[in-house]
Amino acid sequence: MKELKLLNKLQINNLSIGYKSPLLSNINMEAKSGEVILLIGKNGTGKTTFLKTLLKELAPLKGKIEINGKDLKFLSVTEISMLISVVLSKINVSPFLKVYDLVALGRFPYKKWYQNLSLQEKKTIEEILNLLNLTQYQHYFIHQLSDGNLQKAMIARALIQDTPFLIMDEPTSHLDIANKLEVMKIIHSLAKEKGKIVLFTSHDLSLGLSIADQVALIRKDKFKIGFTEDLAKNENILDHFAGKDITFNYISNEYEFISVKNKREISLVGDSQSLYWLKKALIRKGFYIVPQGELLIREENSKFIVQKHEQDYSFSNVEEVIRFLS
Numbered sequence: 001m002k003e004l005k006l007l008n009k010l011q012i013n014n015l016s017i018g019y020k021s022p023l024l025s026n027i028n029m030e031a032k033s034g035e036v037i038l039l040i041g042k043n044g045t046g047k048t049t050f051l052k053t054l055l056k057e058l059a060p061l062k063g064k065i066e067i068n069g070k071d072l073k074f075l076s077v078t079e080i081s082m083l084i085s086v087v088l089s090k091i092n093v094s095p096f097l098k099v100y101d102l103v104a105l106g107r108f109p110y111k112k113w114y115q116n117l118s119l120q121e122k123k124t125i126e127e128i129l130n131l132l133n134l135t136q137y138q139h140y141f142i143h144q145l146s147d148g149n150l151q152k153a154m155i156a157r158a159l160i161q162d163t164p165f166l167i168m169d170e171p172t173s174h175l176d177i178a179n180k181l182e183v184m185k186i187i188h189s190l191a192k193e194k195g196k197i198v199l200f201t202s203h204d205l206s207l208g209l210s211i212a213d214q215v216a217l218i219r220k221d222k223f224k225i226g227f228t229e230d231l232a233k234n235e236n237i238l239d240h241f242a243g244k245d246i247t248f249n250y251i252s253n254e255y256e257f258i259s260v261k262n263k264r265e266i267s268l269v270g271d272s273q274s275l276y277w278l279k280k281a282l283i284r285k286g287f288y289i290v291p292q293g294e295l296l297i298r299e300e301n302s303k304f305i306v307q308k309h310e311q312d313y314s315f316s317n318v319e320e321v322i323r324f325l326s
């Protein structure tokens with residue numbers, strides 16, 4: 001699906017947001033066509049407040065937000081709807097709306113009644129339903145949809161709105177891993193193939209980081225933004241979300257729960273899938289994985305071989321190894 005790529009730009013200067021008093025100040029950021037921005041921060045730090053300000057539901061306390069050179073302050077609701085579409089985490093539509101009608105509502109900024117959809121608009125709705133594998137559900141009431149398909153229907157509505165800037169609040173919450181991955185893929189392709197700027201919040205950090213070009217982090221009343229990997233490295237963002245007895249493993253890219261009962265040091269030789277699962281179990285049980293441990297474990301002919309005091313012990317599964325070591 002090739003489309004003319006327009007150069008979209010979001011520019012925020014010296015923005016302060018909040019209610020009576022500022023929650024966050026001195027927010028500066030810039031994003032261009034094709035960029036995905038992940039907004040993260042612990043609960044209650046101001047993510048929703050930031051999104052509401054971008055949507056002009058809240059007035060900025062200070063500063064300026066421009067989309068494609070247009071200052072939000074001077075735009076009407078309809079004009080903003082042609083620039084920004086939004087997928088909210090809380091579904092705010094009637095459950096007795098049919099999927100097709102929900103999606104068609106995305107054209108509301110452009111006309112008075114969706115029944116007057118042009119042939120071209122109807123064709124685009126069909127294409128988008130098809131793109132999101134929703135065609136077979138188009139005549140369902142939205143309360144009849146699974147969470148995954150409901151989320152996709154909300155995304156379809158935002159897509160039909162056809163705006164340069166798309167905001168998504170927790171688009172992967174309540175979804176299983178297959179649907180999370182699908183939504184991530186959609187976000188990625190909307191930016192890369194359609195040239196949109198997509199800003200989304202997520203508590204699924206490693207998934208979000210894998211598609212984000214920039215990360216905006218709200219921490220200790222400060223808004224920091226940067227190139228994803230630089231910000232992740234400089235701000236230790238993954239450790240920031242870990243807690244007591246929980247650590248982020250930069251090799252496996254996962255959070256790990258650490259028990260403090262065992263303190264033995266183990267070395268794993270090799271990097272097979274079996275050793276990966278063994279390593280997860282060892283860490284969960286509180287062993288330290290180090291380069292030169294007191295015990296060595298390798299895989300040979302689909303068996304785990306534990307080398308202890310120069311002697312080899314063979315085990316056929318993870319459970320046996322853990323029982324032997326515990």
Ligand SMILES: Nc1ncnc2c1ncn2[C@@H]1O[C@H](COP(=O)(O)OP(=O)(O)OP(=O)(O)O)[C@@H](O)[C@H]1O
Nearest residue numbers: 019020023041042043044045046047048049050218
């Ligand atoms: N209408 C309001 N008036 C005054 N304070 C508010 C209002 N709405 C939210 N707040 C406060 O602003 C702060 C930030 O809230 P916000 O909802 O933006 O956080 P968040 O990062 O989106 O949290 P979460 O991850 O839990 O959704 C909180 O302390 C909250 O209590």
